[in-house]
Amino acid sequence: MRISAIIDEKEKRIAITPETAKKYINLGFEVVVPQNIGASAGFCDDEYLAIGASIGKEKSVPEADLYLCVKPSFEKELKIKSGSYLIALLSSFQNKKVLEQMKKNGINLCALEKIPRITRAQSMDVLSSQASIAGYRAVLEALIEYRRVVPLMMTAAGTVRPAKVLILGAGVAGLQAVATAKRLGAVVSVFDVRSVVKEQVESLGATFVKVENTNDGETSGGYAKEMDDDYKKRQAEKLSQAISKMDIVITTAQIPGKPAPRLVTKEMVRSMPAGAVIVDMSTEIGGNCELSEKDKIVRTEKVVIIGYADLAARVAHDSSQLFARNMFNFVSLMVKDGKINDSDEIIQATMEI
DSSP states (O other): OEEEEOOOTTOOOOSOOHHHHHHHHHTTOEEEEETTTTGGGTOOHHHHHHTTOEEESSSSOTTOSEEEOSOOOOSSOOOOOTTOEEEEOOOTTTOHHHHHHHHHTTOEEEEGGGOOOSGGGGGGOHHHHHHHHHHHHHHHHHHHHOOSOSSOEEETTEEEOOOEEEEEOOSHHHHHHHHHHHHTTOEEEEEOSOGGGHHHHHHTTOEEEOOOOSSOOBOTTSOBOOOOHHHHHHHHHHHHHHHTTOSEEEEOOOOTTSOOOOOBOHHHHHHSOTTOEEEETTGGGTOSBTTOOTTOEEEOSSOEEEOOSOTGGGGHHHHHHHHHHHHHHHHHHHEETTEEOOOSHHHHHHTOO
């Protein structure tokens, strides 16, 4: 059975690293990867050849049985054969039409973003591994634009106060952003609709911004859920008060299968102090900030708004390592004794497109 990878010019991360290529070969796969597959992530072709993989001359190998990819753009038609499997972050909510056509063409699709949040699937959870890297990088991107120091500094010339940072969303990305900002010496506050995360937030040394509510904002799968209008009104009032005092705001809020919730209005942006920075991590699905734009930096009179959708890819080497390991664990479950068995509940969940 042959396994290959598809690379996209807009994506720096890769789905097969030399480490996982060797593991696939040990499982009996023939591994054929595109030329220069790892160049953007710090891997060279010689590393793949050294462990027994082959290098193809095209960006994809038409005769593969499994095609692995981080996130195809679908701007160009993917040349993969009917009956094969495409395993990737398919953004099925945004790419529904093109994916439906691919299914009609006989291509089996596995959307990794639909891996269920169950204990048995933790080692395959690409969303969590990539979100962790992205949360770390979001803080660094904010500091590039923030024209002040972050920690408290006491000097002979006077005291420099620490930066005030607000994280909206205490999922994997948010918690990693909290940990990174705290290590740098910031005073960190966190908002989340799920009261259950309060203990995690406080264990990292941050303050939890709570909006009183009788119902918890968590789904059975552990994700945040959309709240009612009354809660949204009280949430906006609370956030408006908090954001007006912040130097840096990092938004991570997402609702599976829906556009990102709009949390930061243009009025809130205007209320922030001069020199403040916002990093909107949800611009790929609409954005949490009213003024953010995908993959752009918006500079208002007082505030800089960063809308990069490729934060994890900006640390391509390590994010590729983690993604490729998640992918290997998924494929290992899917292929047994040289045959594909997609009947497992985890595999089935990813194929419900």
